[in-house]
Amino acid sequence: xxxxxxxxxxxAFAISGVLVALNKRMDAFGxxxxxxxxxxxxxxxxxxxxxxxxxxxxxxxxxxxxxxxxTVFAVIFRDKIDYLRKSxxxxxxxxxxxxxxxxxxxxxxxxxxxxxxxFLGTMSACFGGVIRxxxxxxxxxxxxxxxxxxxxxxxxxxxxxxxxLPLITNFVFVISGLVVIIVRLVAVRFKISLPSxxxx
Amino acid sequence: xxxxxxxxxxxAFAISGVLVALNKRMDAFGxxxxxxxxxxxxxxxxxxxxxxxxxxxxxxxxxxxxxxxxTVFAVIFRDKIDYLRKSxxxxxxxxxxxxxxxxxxxxxxxxxxxxxxxFLGTMSACFGGVIRxxxxxxxxxxxxxxxxxxxxxxxxxxxxxxxxLPLITNFVFVISGLVVIIVRLVAVRFKISLPSxxxx
Amino acid sequence: xxxxxxxxxxxAFAISGVLVALNKRMDAFGxxxxxxxxxxxxxxxxxxxxxxxxxxxxxxxxxxxxxxxxTVFAVIFRDKIDYLRKSxxxxxxxxxxxxxxxxxxxxxxxxxxxxxxxFLGTMSACFGGVIRxxxxxxxxxxxxxxxxxxxxxxxxxxxxxxxxLPLITNFVFVISGLVVIIVRLVAVRFKISLPSxxxx
Numbered sequence: 001x002x003x004x005x006x007x008x009x010x011x012a013f014a015i016s017g018v019l020v021a022l023n024k025r026m027d028a029f030g031x032x033x034x035x036x037x038x039x040x041x042x043x044x045x046x047x048x049x050x051x052x053x054x055x056x057x058x059x060x061x062x063x064x065x066x067x068x069x070x071t072v073f074a075v076i077f078r079d080k081i082d083y084l085r086k087s088x089x090x091x092x093x094x095x096x097x098x099x100x101x102x103x104x105x106x107x108x109x110x111x112x113x114x115x116x117x118x119f120l121g122t123m124s125a126c127f128g129g130v131i132r133x134x135x136x137x138x139x140x141x142x143x144x145x146x147x148x149x150x151x152x153x154x155x156x157x158x159x160x161x162x163x164x165l166p167l168i169t170n171f172v173f174v175i176s177g178l179v180v181i182i183v184r185l186v187a188v189r190f191k192i193s194l195p196s197x198x199x200x
Numbered sequence: 201x202x203x204x205x206x207x208x209x210x211x212a213f214a215i216s217g218v219l220v221a222l223n224k225r226m227d228a229f230g231x232x233x234x235x236x237x238x239x240x241x242x243x244x245x246x247x248x249x250x251x252x253x254x255x256x257x258x259x260x261x262x263x264x265x266x267x268x269x270x271t272v273f274a275v276i277f278r279d280k281i282d283y284l285r286k287s288x289x290x291x292x293x294x295x296x297x298x299x300x301x302x303x304x305x306x307x308x309x310x311x312x313x314x315x316x317x318x319f320l321g322t323m324s325a326c327f328g329g330v331i332r333x334x335x336x337x338x339x340x341x342x343x344x345x346x347x348x349x350x351x352x353x354x355x356x357x358x359x360x361x362x363x364x365l366p367l368i369t370n371f372v373f374v375i376s377g378l379v380v381i382i383v384r385l386v387a388v389r390f391k392i393s394l395p396s397x398x399x400x
Numbered sequence: 401x402x403x404x405x406x407x408x409x410x411x412a413f414a415i416s417g418v419l420v421a422l423n424k425r426m427d428a429f430g431x432x433x434x435x436x437x438x439x440x441x442x443x444x445x446x447x448x449x450x451x452x453x454x455x456x457x458x459x460x461x462x463x464x465x466x467x468x469x470x471t472v473f474a475v476i477f478r479d480k481i482d483y484l485r486k487s488x489x490x491x492x493x494x495x496x497x498x499x500x501x502x503x504x505x506x507x508x509x510x511x512x513x514x515x516x517x518x519f520l521g522t523m524s525a526c527f528g529g530v531i532r533x534x535x536x537x538x539x540x541x542x543x544x545x546x547x548x549x550x551x552x553x554x555x556x557x558x559x560x561x562x563x564x565l566p567l568i569t570n571f572v573f574v575i576s577g578l579v580v581i582i583v584r585l586v587a588v589r590f591k592i593s594l595p596s597x598x599x600x
Binding site: 021024025026027029030033034044048051053054055058059061064134135136137 | 448449450451510512513515516519530534537538539540542543544549550553
Binding site: 248249250251310312313315316319330334337338339340342343344349350353 | 424429433444448451454455461
């Protein structure tokens with residue numbers, strides 16, 4: 001079950017990378033690299049910072065195959081991918097829910113403080129997109145427009161709140177992942193965003 | 201004593217991140233992340249390169265609290281922060297003096313060559329700002345305008361020169377930190393900068 | 401023999417960094433840093449991702465001296481460097497051939513899958529230039545224009561194909577390095593590039 005979600009999240013992240021790279025008129029290699037870093041960048045940064053190396057996608061070939069397949073698919077069907085936009089958004093949202101909770105649990109097993117664990121979870125979910133935007137010479141979109149990281153942080157707080165209650169572990173996992181997903185869906189549906197704090 | 205300097209440096213770095221992020225019209229999350237990477241980015245890169253993981257701010261929560269507090273403070277008082285510009289500049293300068301020497305000593309304890317230690321010290325002091333500028337889609341300011349890194353390098357050379365003399369360790373620490381601070385203050389006061397080497 | 405190639409490659413990479421940094425009107429420190437990251441960035445990223453720290457240039461001072469010397473040379477003779485453009489291009493091409501194979505062998509000794517090893521080799525050869533372009537606020541040139549990474553990937557595939565045959569190891573090393581070099585030379589000579597996949 002978790003594995004299927006992981007697959008869907010990886011596909012959604014890779015395709016989002018392809019779309020940005022196509023827009024920047026990159027060549028086939030550039031597109032593949034951008035798809036790759038978007039899909040695995042957040043988890044890689046997390047693994048490097050806590051010292052868990054070689055990083056995880058080097059030890060499980062399924063990521064490489066999956067990203068390669070998604071990239072080829074997205075390039076071939078790039079004109080029709082608009083029809084998939086809703087599904088992709090849903091995969092992506094489910095993906096960040098999962099990645100947030102997986103990141104938190106990596107932090108816990110490295111004996112880190114809850115605040116740092118929430119940071120790691122958020123980083124796992126969001127920094128693939130940040131690295132994608134840096135490589136494409138853009139200010140990272142999550143720093144400006146979307147309630148993306150905020151959803152992850154709220155999910156992380158939920159995780160540590162709920163894990164105080166006498167519940168089974170899987171339930172904690174599911175409920176905090178769902179908080180991430182629901183916050184993001186509600187925010188996008190009702191066009192809620194963080195204030196920019198900038199004054200003219 | 202060192203701890204107070206560390207606190208002042210972290211505050212100054214975090215606030216400098218907030219000011220840049222506000223200028224780029226980032227949202228609250230973006231501002232917090234930029235403040236964070238500006239404050240801890242240099243030390244994080246140093247720790248990752250020498251393999252000291254989990255990186256230090258993950259093991260001492262005070263950094264996270266301090267950066268969060270400074271960010272909230274800087275956002276609330278952003279209109280009045282001009283009055284603090286001189287104090288901030290001083291904190292920042294003291295901060296890079298400290299970070300340079302701390303970085304050098306980390307390199308020494310990892311048995312690295314003095315030149316590499318000076319590099320690590322300079323990186324600890326300067327690369328938070330470099331990562332901040334990359335995330336904000338700017339050419340890093342220290343590559344273009346300021347005698348910032350040069351001050352760190354001179355402090356580092358002082359460190360290894362002075363440590364040849366029969367002095368107590370603390371004195372080496374203080375004198376090389378002071379070289380960083382004085383070089384930077386003098387350079388800014390008299391508008392000294394490195395030549396750009398570019399010919400029209 | 402390998403050592404001489406490594407020296408030529410490091411010089412070529414460092415000088416390519418100097419030329420980009422001069423164009424961006426950086427000061428002396430900025431130029432040196434850009435030369436440094438261009439020369440060692442790819443190998444550093446590779447070492448960090450597989451957890452081989454402290455990274456290699458910290459343990460062998462020759463890299464630092466070589467890069468410093470090349471930078472001083474390139475800055476002094478920057479007006480005349482056009483005469484060297486062909487030699488530099490050749491050094492650079494030989495360099496990526498070597499770095500690709502060295503990266504692959506590092507991956508093999510870390511017990512990684514062939515596909516990941518090819519990825520590591522390509523990263524060793526190409527990501528110095530990627531980091532250089534990010535620091536200079538450009539979209540990395542290898543994502544857009546050149547058959548640079550493709551040459552590395554083809555060399556990597558050759559490595560694993562040839563190593564199935566009953567040959568001595570050195571021969572595998574040389575033949576796959578030569579594939580990288582020849583593919584790049586042929587592609588540049590006949591102006592072959594990957595399609596951009598972008599439709600107007």
